[in-house]
Amino acid sequence: MKITFIGGGNMAGAMIGGLISQGFAASDLFVVEPDQGRRNQLAQEYGLATGAPDQPLPASDVVIFAVKPQQLRQVAQTAAPQLAGALALSIAAGVRVDTLSRWLGGYARVVRVMPNTPALVQAGISGVFAAEGVSAEDRAAVDRILASIGKVVWLKDESEMDGITAISGSGPAYVFYFIESLQAAARAQGFAPDIARELAYETVAGAMKLAAQSDDDAATLRIKVTSKGGTTERAINAMDNSQVRATIIAATQAAAARSRELGDELGRDTEA
Numbered sequence: 348m349k350i351t352f353i354g355g356g357n358m359a360g361a362m363i364g365g366l367i368s369q370g371f372a373a374s375d376l377f378v379v380e381p382d383q384g385r386r387n388q389l390a391q392e393y394g395l396a397t398g399a400p401d402q403p404l405p406a407s408d409v410v411i412f413a414v415k416p417q418q419l420r421q422v423a424q425t426a427a428p429q430l431a432g433a434l435a436l437s438i439a440a441g442v443r444v445d446t447l448s449r450w451l452g453g454y455a456r457v458v459r460v461m462p463n464t465p466a467l468v469q470a471g472i473s474g475v476f477a478a479e480g481v482s483a484e485d486r487a488a489v490d491r492i493l494a495s496i497g498k499v500v501w502l503k504d505e506s507e508m509d510g511i512t513a514i515s516g517s518g519p520a521y522v523f524y525f526i527e528s529l530q531a532a533a534r535a536q537g538f539a540p541d542i543a544r545e546l547a548y549e550t551v552a553g554a555m556k557l558a559a560q561s562d563d564d565a566a567t568l569r570i571k572v573t574s575k576g577g578t579t580e581r582a583i584n585a586m587d588n589s590q591v592r593a594t595i596i597a598a599t600q601a602a603a604a605r606s607r608e609l610g611d612e613l614g615r616d617t618e619a
C-alpha cells in the first residue's frame with residue numbers, strides 16, 4: 348500500500364514512526380512538506396522520500412491530509428487533480444467529510460480520522476468516520492493503517508468526532524499537563540529535577556499499568572489509595588474544593604466546541 352502524507356508535522360511524524368516500526372516499508376511512504384529542514388529530518392530518521400508542495404504527488408493508494416485545518420482547503424484543491432482514484436484520508440480537526448469532499452471537487456472516497464500522538468509508540472487510539480459510499484475494501488485499508496498504530500473506533504455519526512477529538516485527540520496533552528504539574532509539585536517539595544521527573548513519570552506509568560491490569564475501576568483504585576483521615580484524602584479534598592473534575596469536563600467541552608466551530612467555519616465556505 349503506497350501512502351502519501353501531505354503535511355509532515357507532529358501528527359504525521361507520529362503516524363509515520365508508528366507505521367514504520369510496525370513493518371510498513373519506508374519505500375511505500377512519501378511526505379509532502381514545505382519546510383526543507385523537516386523534510387531532511389523525516390528522510391534521515393525514517394529513510395523515506397519527501398517532496399515540496401509544488402512538486403507533483405507520487406502515485407498513491409492512500410493520500411493522508413495532515414495539514415492544519417485552516418490549510419486544508421488550499422491543499423485539497425491543489426491535490427484534487429492528482430488523486431487519480433486514491434483513498435483520501437483526513438486527520439484535520441473539525442473539517443467534515445462533505446466539506447473535504449467538496450474541496451476535492453466532489454470526491455467520494457473520503458475518510459475522516461482523529462488519531463493521537465501515542466501512535467508513534469503504537470499506543471494510539473483513532474476515531475474514524477467514513478461517508479456511506481466508502482467501500483468495505485477502503486474501510487479495511489483504513490483499519491490496516493490505523494490498527495498498526497493503536498486501537499480503532501469506528502463512528503456511525505460524524506458529530507461524535509467532536510467528542511473523540513476532545514477526549515482522545517487532545518487527551519495526551521491533558522495527561523502531559525498533569526505530569527508537568529506533578530513534576531512541578533515535586534520540585535516545590537524540594538526534589539532535584541531528575542528525581543522530580545522520575546517520581547512523576549513512574550507514578551503515572553505505575554498507576555496506568557495497575558489500572559490496565561486490575562478488575563477494579565479507577566474510582567475503586569483511587570479509594571484504595573485514600574486512607575481515612577490520611578494524606579491522600581486531604582489532597583483529593585483540595586482538588587474537589589477547586590472543582591478539578593468539573594474543570595476537566597469543562598475543558599473537554601471547550602475542545603469539542605472548538606472542533607464543531609472549526610467544522611462550521613470551514614464548512615461555511617461553499618466554493619468548490
Ligand SMILES: NC(=O)C1=CN([C@@H]2O[C@H](COP(=O)(O)OP(=O)(O)OC[C@H]3O[C@@H](n4cnc5c(N)ncnc54)[C@H](OP(=O)(O)O)[C@@H]3O)[C@@H](O)[C@H]2O)C=CC1
Nearest residue numbers: 354355356357358379380400413414415416438439440462
Ligand atoms: N498534533 C496532534 O496531536 C493531532 C493533530 N491532528 C490534526 O493533524 C493536523 C496536523 O496537525 P499537526 O501535525 O499537529 O500540525 P503541524 O503544524 O505540526 O503539521 C502540519 C504541517 O503541514 C505543513 N504544511 C503547510 N502547508 C502545506 C502544504 N501546502 N503542503 C504540505 N504540507 C503543508 C505545515 O508546514 P508549516 O508549519 O510551515 O505551515 C506543517 O509542517 C491538523 O489538522 C490537526 O488538527 C489530529 C490529531 C492529533
Ligand SMILES: O=C(O)[C@@H]1CCC=N1
Nearest residue numbers: 439440512516517518
Ligand atoms: O489541537 C488540535 O487542534 C489538534 C487536534 C487534536 C489534537 N491536536
